[in-house]
Amino acid sequence: MLVDLIQQLFNGLVIGSIYTLVALGLTIIFGILGIAHFAHGSVAMFGGYLTFFFIQQFGIGLFPAMAVAMAVGALLGVVLERVAYHPVRNAPPINAFIIALGLTLIIEKANLLVFGVDQVIIPTGFDRVFNIGGVTLPELRVYILGIAAFLVVAMTILINRTWMGMAVRAVAQNRPAAILMGINVNTVSMFVFGLSSALGVAAGVLVGALFAVAPGVSGGLVVKGFAVLILGGLGSIPGAIIGGLVLGVSEAFASAFVSSAYKDVIAFLLMIGVLLIKPEGLMRRRSNR
Amino acid sequence: MIRLVLIAAVAFGGIAFPYLLTSNYFIHLAILAIIWMIVAQGANVIQGYTGYVSIAQAGFMGIGAYSSALLNLNAGWPVWICMIVSPLITAAASLIAGYPSLRVKGHYFAIVTLALNMVIFIVLVNWIPVTGGEGGIAGIPAPESIRIADIEISFLSRVNYYYLVLAALGLVMLIIAALLRSRVGLVLQAIRQNETMAEAAGVACWRYKLFSFVFSASLAGFAGSLYAHYMSFLSPAPFSVDHSLNAILAVILGGSGTLAGPLVGAGLTVALPEILRIADSYRLIIYGVGLVIVVIFLPRGLVPWLSDLVRRAVRGRTGKPTEGR
Numbered sequence: 001m002l003v004d005l006i007q008q009l010f011n012g013l014v015i016g017s018i019y020t021l022v023a024l025g026l027t028i029i030f031g032i033l034g035i036a037h038f039a040h041g042s043v044a045m046f047g048g049y050l051t052f053f054f055i056q057q058f059g060i061g062l063f064p065a066m067a068v069a070m071a072v073g074a075l076l077g078v079v080l081e082r083v084a085y086h087p088v089r090n091a092p093p094i095n096a097f098i099i100a101l102g103l104t105l106i107i108e109k110a111n112l113l114v115f116g117v118d119q120v121i122i123p124t125g126f127d128r129v130f131n132i133g134g135v136t137l138p139e140l141r142v143y144i145l146g147i148a149a150f151l152v153v154a155m156t157i158l159i160n161r162t163w164m165g166m167a168v169r170a171v172a173q174n175r176p177a178a179i180l181m182g183i184n185v186n187t188v189s190m191f192v193f194g195l196s197s198a199l200g201v202a203a204g205v206l207v208g209a210l211f212a213v214a215p216g217v218s219g220g221l222v223v224k225g226f227a228v229l230i231l232g233g234l235g236s237i238p239g240a241i242i243g244g245l246v247l248g249v250s251e252a253f254a255s256a257f258v259s260s261a262y263k264d265v266i267a268f269l270l271m272i273g274v275l276l277i278k279p280e281g282l283m284r285r286r287s288n289r
Numbered sequence: 290m291i292r293l294v295l296i297a298a299v300a301f302g303g304i305a306f307p308y309l310l311t312s313n314y315f316i317h318l319a320i321l322a323i324i325w326m327i328v329a330q331g332a333n334v335i336q337g338y339t340g341y342v343s344i345a346q347a348g349f350m351g352i353g354a355y356s357s358a359l360l361n362l363n364a365g366w367p368v369w370i371c372m373i374v375s376p377l378i379t380a381a382a383s384l385i386a387g388y389p390s391l392r393v394k395g396h397y398f399a400i401v402t403l404a405l406n407m408v409i410f411i412v413l414v415n416w417i418p419v420t421g422g423e424g425g426i427a428g429i430p431a432p433e434s435i436r437i438a439d440i441e442i443s444f445l446s447r448v449n450y451y452y453l454v455l456a457a458l459g460l461v462m463l464i465i466a467a468l469l470r471s472r473v474g475l476v477l478q479a480i481r482q483n484e485t486m487a488e489a490a491g492v493a494c495w496r497y498k499l500f501s502f503v504f505s506a507s508l509a510g511f512a513g514s515l516y517a518h519y520m521s522f523l524s525p526a527p528f529s530v531d532h533s534l535n536a537i538l539a540v541i542l543g544g545s546g547t548l549a550g551p552l553v554g555a556g557l558t559v560a561l562p563e564i565l566r567i568a569d570s571y572r573l574i575i576y577g578v579g580l581v582i583v584v585i586f587l588p589r590g591l592v593p594w595l596s597d598l599v600r601r602a603v604r605g606r607t608g609k610p611t612e613g614r
Contacts, residue, residue: 030396034396036396036399036400084581084585087585088584088585088588091584091588092588093395093396094336094342094541094545095541095584095588097342097396097399098537098538098541098580098584099580099581099584099585101534101537101538101580102577102578102579102580102581102584103577103581104577105573105574105576105577105580106574106577106578106581108573109571109573109574109577110574113571113574219530219531223400223403223404223407223530226400226403226404227400227404229400230397230400230401234396234397261411261415262411262415264407264408264411265408265411265412268404268405268407268408269408271401271404272389272390272401272404275389275390275392275393275397275401276389276392279392279393279397
């Protein structure tokens with residue numbers, strides 16, 4: 001029984017780390033721009049396809065392919081911000097949301113046109129399976145956890161220790177004051193979209209290696225990302241990390257011990273429960289929106 | 290004056306439609322469009338007038354459709370009764386769901402309702418003994434034919450069903466128009482404009498928000514029932530999040546917070562994909578691009594934009610200012 005618990009905890013942390021990557025991208029965009037960037041999941045899938053394409057066409061390894069895909073994803077994010085979100089920055093928030101829906105359609109279908117309708121699994125070559133005291137740890141899953149942890153730490157350092165990160169935090173805290181201090185909000189917006197899209201692409205690649213990149217995956221991914229945001233509090237980075245892991249673990253337990261068909265329902269019930277008890281999210285003291 | 294003429298023209302056009310375009314395909318599209326107009330009218334109440342975006346309309350439509358079909362097939366209730374009861378069942382479901390959801394505002398609310406729609410969808414797919422899962426439910430009968438004087442009206446005929454949904458839409462619009470003129474309607478619009486102020490003026494906002502949510506959901510449930518007995522086959526697919534987004538798009542495209550907006554918007558969201566079929570696989574991309582362009586350049590939607598144009602033209606000709614709405 002204990003072995004089962006630890007096994008499911010491990011599985012949950014692996015999935016949860018991917019949710020965290022998705023949610024981090026969503027949460028920094030929300031914190032800075034107040035946009036629910038619904039197309040994030042499609043961008044992630046785009047990155048997954050692109051990585052697969054690089055590996056197949058140029059025979060380069062997983063990590064170089066992933067790095068290039070993340071760079072392309074960052075560029076795509078900047079373009080989206082400039083072309084689509086920037087013009088509606090002063091309109092009511094619902095307009096940005098509709099833009100996000102339009103972008104989702106565009107990117108989703110462009111993926112279909114460019115990469116085809118088949119699902120692809122990104123080849124990694126990590127096929128070994130470790131076994132520690134009855135708990136099976138597939139090599140791939142261990143690496144996923146490692147990669148996700150590395151990216152989360154890298155992003156935290158970027159946000160907390162660099163000048164650009166300081167500008168991002170300043171805009172999130174108080175936009176008018178940040179503008180008065182001479183921070184170029186446009187640059188910050190573009191930076192945030194680039195960073196967030198790169199993280200999204202990384203999440204897409206990990207999903208593609210663990211399960212598959214396929215049409216229709218992106219919607220579920222982005223909704224899980226938002227569920228994490230609700231759990232952790234919109235705009236909160238620690239909230240996204242904790243929320244992602246909590247969601248992943250509770251899903252793993254739910255599918256192992258209750259029903260795998262209804263695991264998503266349980267995730268959403270958790271979300272509604274948090275809303276009832278602590279509407280501002282687990283990691284926030286009070287709501288300031 | 291222009292307004293009355295327009296309303297009369299639209300009503301006449303709606304009634305004459307089956308005689309103008311006799312093709313079965315067009316009547317089929319028109320029935321679907323009208324069903325979606327009812328959903329969009331419901332979405333408009335919560336989204337356009339109350340200012341809360343609910344992404345669960347298609348899910349509620351599913352609850353209405355399945356409950357209507359199941360009550361008819363398993364409990365043997367007449368279709369007409371099912372059509373009245375299913376919106377009530379949807380209302381009950383939305384009451385339970387709305388209470389926790391409405392504790393939060395803005396994006397939170399949108400996301401929670403989105404999750405709610407996913408839950409409904411997952412249940413429809415996985416509760417196989419009741420809903421039939423992906424396989425769906427087949428053989429849902431049309432409403433029983435009714436007899437007026439000596440003429441028997443059968444709803445197996447497409448044209449007759451068209452008039453049924455048209456009458457339903459008319460009824461829904463009358464109810465909404467009356468609602469908007471009532472105190473409740475005014476409070477809802479006050480909530481959209483400034484919820485804090487409405488609260489400060491002594492309005493128990495949550496009651497009105499809950500009412501608005503439940504009302505819009507029950508309209509979606511009603512539309513679902515109409516859909517079920519028209520299609521005679523139900524599967525979970527039309528009740529996914531995508532279609533909730535469609536309802537929102539209909540409201541935004543047409544113009545949120547106007548009575549005519551959802552009609553135009555829903556008509557377009559049904560017609561555009563059919564028209565754009567020429568472009569085949571590029572269709573949805575064009576659809577998305579169009580959407581982005583409309584939101585950037587016509588943020589208030591088509592109907593307010595057109596009525597502004599008309600008003601400006603009228604004012605230009607007569608030289609005297611017309612009253613604002």
